[in-house]
Amino acid sequence: MFKSLPYRRIVATLVLCIVFLGVLRASGAIGDSSGGWGFNTANLDKTCKPCDDFYQFAMGGWMKSNPIPPEFPTWGSFTVLADRNQASMRGILEDVAKANAAAGSNQQKIGDFYTSCMDTAAIDAAATKPIAADLAAIEKLKDPNELQPLIGRLQQTGNGFLFGFDSTQDLDDSTQVIAEIGQGGLGLPERDYYTRTDDKSKQLRADYVTHVAKMFVLAGDSQGKADAEAQSVMNFETTLANASMPRAQMRDPHEVWHKMTLPQLEALAPVWPWEAYFRQRNAPEFSAINVEQPDFFKETNRLLTSAPLDQWKSYLRWHVIHASANELSDSFVQENFSFYGAKLAGSKQIQPRWKRCVQSVNRNIGEALGQVYVEKYFPPEAKAHAREMVANLIGALRSDVPTLGWMGPDTKKQAIEKLEAFQIKIGYPDKWRDYSALSVERTGYLANVRRAVNFENARELHKIGKPVDRTEWGMTPPTVNAYYNSTMNEIVFPAGILQPPFYDPKADDAINYGGMGAVIGHEITHGFDDSGSQFDGKGNLREWWTKEDRKNFDERAACVRQQFDGFEVEPGLHENGKLVLGESIADLGGLSISYAAYEKAMEGKRPQSLDGFTPEQRFFLGWAQVWGANLRPEYARLMANSNEHPVPRFRVNGPLSNMELFAKAFGCKKGDTMLREKACKIW
Ligand SMILES: [Zn+2]
Known part of the structure; x- marks a missing residue:
């Protein structure tokens, strides 16, 4: 899982790809709602004031009653949902493995890949x-x-x-x-x-x-x-x-x-x-x-x-x-886990074999599996809803840019041009990857993996010297994640993330805008973070900012960087502000534009309070709910040392403590931790 794959600098994602998945839990799903509006008030820790530590207030109750299962290094919204998707994929794979699919079909390939992985008797015998x-x-x-x-x-x-x-x-x-x-x-x-x-x-x-x-x-x-x-x-x-x-x-x-x-x-x-x-x-x-x-x-x-x-x-x-x-055989798998899973990430126990095999199919021939997955689990309405929300978010940023006091008219014009050029991908690819040149057999797990790696490497190299194919996807459909790709100027939301608690058609709008809306805003803002802002709307590395505006932007980015340098993850270990800067700018910007989009959606029809929370308060609860998670200390260290994403606690308290609108929603006063004296604001 932490093999040094070639580093792809172009893609800014929402979370670290979580590859450790665990038991399916009947309870503990974060989006369960008592009052039917998409947030369960049992998640709260009412002993903590929202203006002291909002993350603890919003999710402390959930964190207390949902300890990390032994085979996970972290447990929260992303893992709970990924775990559910995993069980769906297992159902698909077990069915096709039994179905006697036509040789050479995608069904045969995913079924046999999975079967070869589950065949531990043959794997152990081969040593x-x-x-x-x-x-x-x-x-x-x-x-x-x-x-x-x-x-x-x-x-x-x-x-x-x-x-x-x-x-x-x-x-x-x-x-x-x-x-x-x-x-x-x-x-x-x-x-x-x-x-x-x-x-x-x-x-x-x-x-x-x-x-x-x-x-x-x-x-x-x-x-x-x-x-x-x-x-x-x-x-x-x-x-x-x-x-x-x-x-x-x-x-x-x-x-x-x-x-x-x-x-x-x-x-x-x-x-x-x-x-x-x-x-x-x-x-x-x-x-x-x-x-x-x-x-x-x-x-x-x-x-x-x-x-x-x-x-x-x-x-x-x-x-x-x-x-x-x-x-390889079980002794290799166990020893590999004892270092990478346990020592490095803090897991107490290896995942069941079937989960590791589902992940392997998804990792190696994921678009073949994803095709069946979306047919079964991704309703067309989900795509339509997501499209509408993306349009609202882009609209909010379009209205925001002209109001920015620190940016001159020339750069503003270019920023709008870039925004209009965004390509949006939702759910799954329009054109699926063609696996016909790949052969998969029912036995010989390592040989299957190697052929799949070889297929993928050859596919990548074959593109050299050719025009760019803008239909490609960098994540498989069941993935609970999203990304912005600066060289394509595109935002991509796989089917896997378009579900509760990120998006729930039955939930209150505030929860959806605080969750999926802010996630969409996050990805859009990557187009304008310290790295993405260096690319134009076509995906070329070209400076489109005036010198003066770039200087103003850099000063504002430095404010965010310094804040994150100050966050202590584990005793003596701080976030690396330079490493997490793009993600932190994206969180701050994403929340601001999603909030604006929500305000606009509410115009003239302001909803009532629910369970004592105003619509504005519910928006911020929606964001906290997305990030609610327990982390083992080893995993927190691993993230701080090597990941572009801050740990969840600071993804909530970091941006919100800069937002006047948050302080207003919860009545935070000067001197409260969640209201900074020196706030950072970019978008
Ligand atoms: Zn991101």
Whole structure:
């Protein structure tokens, strides 16, 4: 789950993709409503005043009565809903697995993929056989010149080997696709995990080395050899980490944009035989390649001749085992969980097999599964409702822009143009991915996964040199999440999130605007956050701001960054304001425009109070309800250290404490925590 997949800088999502899903609970669904308006007053903690800590007030009751189930690192709205979707997907997969679907059909593929994953008897019996050929090939390495063909082959069917090779939209011409390479190859979540000097980080590194050694032993090495190899891997990855770019820096598109010709790349990293490599990967001819982090490739180039061959062997061996750990026998799966699930994220217990298999199908051939999912679970009305809400939100921002005191008329005109150019995707793709070239068999789980990875990698590389296909989706339909993609200037809402408690056609409007409305506003605002605002309406990286307006924007963004730097997540560990800036701007802006849209929707027909809450108060309860969650301390640390999203508590109290309208709704006074003396406001 924390494998170093090639980092996609272009997509700003709503939450960290939650891959840990757990038991289906009959009770505890956050959107359950006592009074029928979409918010259950049992969620409240009335011992806490809304102006002291709104998150606690709104969701403290729920958090108290809904402890985290053992197999989760966090439990809240997103996980509860994702869990429900998961059960729906299981039903689909079990049905098609029994249905004897036509060979080569999507039904056959998802059913057989799932069946091969559930067949633990065959998987355990095969033990390390599925990776034996790769390990033998590594063992046979005699010369550093043999590294390229081997690494190239490993990259075809697995991720996490040294670096990533992919296609990307040309940021200078958003109609075209070019080649791209980026840093990768680490076993810990990101580079700073290798360099931090606090005790917790040192302990985690020691635990990582122990874990790597245990995996080597499982693969057949003696303890002594395994220990030495694990230390060697740690040293190698630390060198890679030192040459890697921190995640917060990668949020700036200019930092990861270095378009080169092939000769320029060959001059940058001359040891690696690039032409042979691209040929091996079946990449189409190209005239331009983006090198996301040139320094990283200089360092890997140096390692090709400076690192001993034995160290390369240990490193590659480890990543073969690591990349396949979840598809191997139970001892590998359990050991993998004990580090990544338990130590790193804090889960107490591994999820049931069926959940892991459902996730695997969704991750590997998700559009084949998603097609059946939406037919069964996504009513057309949900799409129509969402479309209407998006239109209202865009309308609210269109009215807001002209009123901004800090932005001049030229930039305002351009901002409106960008807003009008937004592409909106709701529910599921209009054009489904074609899986006909992918074969899936009923046995051989790892082989299925590898073919799916190979299929996906080849599909990505095939796009190089071709016009951009704007119909593609970056998330599967059952996903409980949403995203903004700056190079397409699009906002995307999968079917999975268009359900209670985010959106409920039976709920009070205030709850829907505070929930789904603010989520939509969040994604729209990403088009105008510190990163997204550098792209124009067509998705080109082009400055459309005047110097003066950019300066004003940066000052306002700095206000948000400083606030988040001040939030303490765990004792001694604060949010990284630079890392979470885009998400925090999006939350603040999203709430402001959704509130405005709600006010407009209420005009002339102001609803009454419900359970003692005014419509305005209910709007903010809707937002808190979306984020209500319990987090294990390990998971909170993981988020603060490596995720662009702040922890839920600050996604509620952070933006709301800047909003005068919130203070007005709850009567907060000067001196109250939820009313800041120095408020930040952008949109
Ligand atoms: Zn976001």
